[in-house]
Amino acid sequence: MLMRLSPKILTISAFTAATVVSAFIAGGSATIIEKRSRSLMRVELEAAGYSWANVETDGLLVQISGTAPTEANRFRALTKAASVVEATRVIDLTEVEVQKEATPPNFSLEILRNDDGISLIGLVPASMDREAFMERIETIAGTAAVKDMLEAADYAEPKGWQSALDFGILTLNTLPRSKISVAPGKVAVTAITNSAAEKARIDADLARRKPAAIALQSDISAPRPVITPFTLRFVIDGDGARFDACSADTDRAKARILAAATAAGVPAGAGCTVGMGTPSTRWGEATEMTIKALKDMGAGLVTVSDADISLIAADTVTQADFDRIVGELESNLPEVFSLKAELTKKADALPAGGPEFSAVLSSKGQVQLRGRLSDERLREAAEILARARFGASNVYGATRVDDTLPAGWALRSLSAIEALSQLAEGEAVVTPDLIKISGVSGNTLGSDAISRILTDRLGEHSRFDLDVRYDKRLDPILGLPTGAECTDMLNGALAKAKINFEPGASVVAEGGGAVLDTLAGLMKDCADFKMEIAGHTDSQGSDEFNMALSQDRATAVLRALMERRVNTEYLSAQGYGPSQPVAPNDTEVGREANRRIEFVLLDAAPVNRPVALPPADGTVAATPAPEKADEGAAPPKDGEDGDDAAAETGTILTPATQTTRRPKARPQQN
Secondary structure, eight states, X not given: OOOOOOHHHHHHHHHHHHXXXXXXXXXXXXXXXXXXXXXXXXXXXHHTTOTTOEEEXXXXXXXXXXXXXXXXXXXXXXXHHHHHSOGGXXXXXXXEOOOOOOOOOOOEEEXXXXXXXXXXXXXXXXXXXXXXXXXXXXXXXXXSEXXXXXXXXXSOOOTTHHHHHHHHHHHHTTOSSEEEEEETTEEEEEEEOSSHHHHHHHHHHHHHHSOTTOEEEEEEEOOOOBOSSOEEEEEEETTEEEEEEOEESSHHHHHHHHHHHHXXXXXXXXXXXXXXXXXXXXXXXXXXXXXXXXXXXXXXXXXXXXXXEEEEEOTTSOHHHHHHHHHHHHHHSOTTOEEEEEEOOGGGSOOTXXXXXXXXXXXXXXXXEEEEESSHHHHHHHHHHHHHHHOGGGEEEEEEEOTTOOTTHHHHHHHHHHHHTTOSEEEEEEETTEEEEEEEESSTTHHHHHHHHHHHHHOTTOOEEEEEEEOGGGOTTTTOOOHHHHHHHHHHHHHHSOOOBOTTSSXXXXXXXXXXXXXHHHGGGTTTSOEEEEEEOOSSSOHHHHHHXXXXXXXXXXXXXHHTTOOOTTEEEEEOTTSSOSSOTTSHHHHHHHSEEEEEESOSSOTTSOOOOOOTTOOOOOOOOOSSGGGSOOOXXXXXXXXXXXXXXXXXXSOOOOOOOOOOOOOXXX
16 A cells, blocks of 8 residues: 655655755866866966966866966966956966076177267166266267267176276277277277378287287278389398388289299298289289299399389309390280399409498487588588488588599489488498498388389489398387386386285285286386396395395296296396385385385396497497587598598497496395
């Protein structure tokens, strides 16, 4: 029998079933929403480039975790997540990667200068005094425009930046058309100059002014010089093969000429000026052929002046060889070039004791004219020319008139004086068949200049002999310091930064390396002067100990310079102990001043400079005869032969030597 359920039980059962069904439906819906939110969030974050972000769901909540590379990246990822679901449902569990210290940027500055003004481009430290910097640039620019396109970064100024900047601005001031690139510890200079001489001067100035800690890259260009006449003079004699002058129109022609000269016996390292003005594009070929011809003869000289070639074979060449070689050369020379060849005959040698004219230039600039001239007008002209070239007060005339001299004597004598003006000191001697110029020049191309003067005035067939040496100390372009200037610079550097030693020892104290580096840099242009490194102490302790200590300290400085690749051949070390104080020893300040290193000049003349030129007759030179009677020997008396007077008075060609070495004082005995 079926039992009827009560309405109450049915009602309760219905509600229970509904609750279970609702819970089931709700749980399923939440799971679907949770999975959908997680999947959608992952896709959006991955597509936006935030692959570092991990997504988890907890019901309707979305948890974002992971390590973001930057705070900005983390913020953008959370913003993206909030655009996918409600921001209230996003739980932030992210972290930010620990950032390494930011790498400073590469600071650099380019300064471009031309006739229109100065442009500044680059990145500079924000701490740089821009106002003071711009003031320096505007001073250099003058009325020209200054374009400031610089950017700044707030990072510490790198080491070497300020010294490089200062050197760059100093260089800019001397180069009106240039590009100066500045980086920490580095300066690159690109510039255009008006001449090769100006280029050499600028290169020397840059090398001299450059701080030791700065790396310099220099690219200075100059137009090729105009050479007139275009001259080459090549000699082979008892002293070997050499150039008296060498010109080339291209680098390729220069290489051909030097290769031929090397094959003929010229030592490696010979120079040849590349310039404009050649009469033919086949200059290199023609000069190469003439050098080879002279080589085959064995001795003689060849002069090429523009398109004219003069070949003079020595008297040791046989007639058959001369004819054969000259014939081959004449047949193969390029068009335009003309050849005149001559074989010297032994009978043409000048008898001993023939007439002679000489002009001698001393290192002090004094000139003496000796020997014979053809007439009174020539004597007056020679003295006028000499005074114009060397100064009115520096010329002393002691010539005699001889109307039997050969034709052309006047032109040859005046040309010799003109050639002598290219030397710093030396001698010009004129004989009937030869002009001989010897001496020292401060011009690397001094021999070339003299060859062009004589060739242009006397013709390419003229005979002259050159013995010209180059002395860098006399080169005005290099502007090398004198001995006194060297010691002033060295002691000035020591005044700014003193070399300190460990107490009671000869070991250089910490920080002394920078001072020694500065001294080593200054010594580059001063290494050929005899100097003394003098060591001094205060009066504390025994004299014997202090003398030994000062000697050891001076020697330590000498050794330190040697380790820095300074040529110390002419440097000596000497200790003076407490014997030469510069301040009282009764105070610490005075004792500190007395503990010092000094440089002392021992000889004002550089050691490697050629200092003497022997007279033509081989006798020992005596005191020069100046122009004024109260300054030395008197001019020759009436009727006295000028040649004899020259032999009596002679000429000093050695530079005056000034000794500035202080006397060694004996230590005080207590």
